[in-house]
Amino acid sequence: MADPPPYPGMPRWVKASGIVLGVLALLAVVLLHTGAGSHPHHTAADTPIVGSQR
Amino acid sequence: MTLTPRLRKFALATHVTFSVGWIGAVAGFVALAVAGLISQDAQMVRAAYLAMEVTTWTVIVPLAFVSLLSGVVSSLGTNWGLFRYYWVLVKLLITIFATIALLIHTQPIEFLAAAAAKPTAFSADLQSQQLHMLIASSAALVALIVLTVLSLYKPQGMTRYGWRKQHEGPAPALPWMQRT
Numbered sequence: 001m002a003d004p005p006p007y008p009g010m011p012r013w014v015k016a017s018g019i020v021l022g023v024l025a026l027l028a029v030v031l032l033h034t035g036a037g038s039h040p041h042h043t044a045a046d047t048p049i050v051g052s053q054r
Numbered sequence: 055m056t057l058t059p060r061l062r063k064f065a066l067a068t069h070v071t072f073s074v075g076w077i078g079a080v081a082g083f084v085a086l087a088v089a090g091l092i093s094q095d096a097q098m099v100r101a102a103y104l105a106m107e108v109t110t111w112t113v114i115v116p117l118a119f120v121s122l123l124s125g126v127v128s129s130l131g132t133n134w135g136l137f138r139y140y141w142v143l144v145k146l147l148i149t150i151f152a153t154i155a156l157l158i159h160t161q162p163i164e165f166l167a168a169a170a171a172k173p174t175a176f177s178a179d180l181q182s183q184q185l186h187m188l189i190a191s192s193a194a195l196v197a198l199i200v201l202t203v204l205s206l207y208k209p210q211g212m213t214r215y216g217w218r219k220q221h222e223g224p225a226p227a228l229p230w231m232q233r234t
């Protein structure tokens with residue numbers, strides 16, 4: 001019986017998706033640690049954002 | 055284990071229905087998250103977060119679980135298998151991740167709903183939670199759209215396990231499995 005053909009390897013779309021996902025995860029971790037994009041903390045005494053009707 | 059054609063169709067129909075429903079429900083959730091975050095109308099904000107809680111528990115969570123379960127049944131009941139093709143494996147991983155993330159986010163959803171139910175003003179302290187809810191639900195929507203695209207395009211590529219299985223024993227591809 002002939003040997004099965006060698007495994008062709010992981011397809012390119014899986015590798016590309018993995019890289020994109022890795023970069024996004026890294027970005028999320030960096031943003032979480034630097035606090036970038038988060039809002040400054042208000043105290044409860046601050047103006048409520050939805051306290052009034054339009 | 056291979057399902058009969060009738061059962062296979064039933065499993066696939068269930069999977070498609072619940073998966074598409076999941077996308078629609080999350081899209082509605084994103085709309086509520088936007089309304090809750092940007093609206094200046096206190097009643098609108100309260101209604102949005104209360105509706106988000108109800109939608110999560112009565113619609114999104116059941117849809118997610120049935121979608122996951124029916125997807126596993128559909129895969130295992132056909133020659134696609136669960137670990138043989140990358141697109142099926144990636145779909146499985148994304149669905150599991152999305153379901154776990156959903157369950158984790160039920161806590162902040164309940165927290166916001168509880169805050170919305172209180173008669174006091176909706177404090178600015180909650181703004182980061184509200185923003186987080188919008189980002190998380192938008193990410194979930196993108197992930198679910200990726201799942202749909204994967205299902206439709208079925209990109210090529212076998213896993214090493216699938217390759218070995220294919221060359222181990224006869225698992226002939228059925229006509230409906232052929233790429234068009």
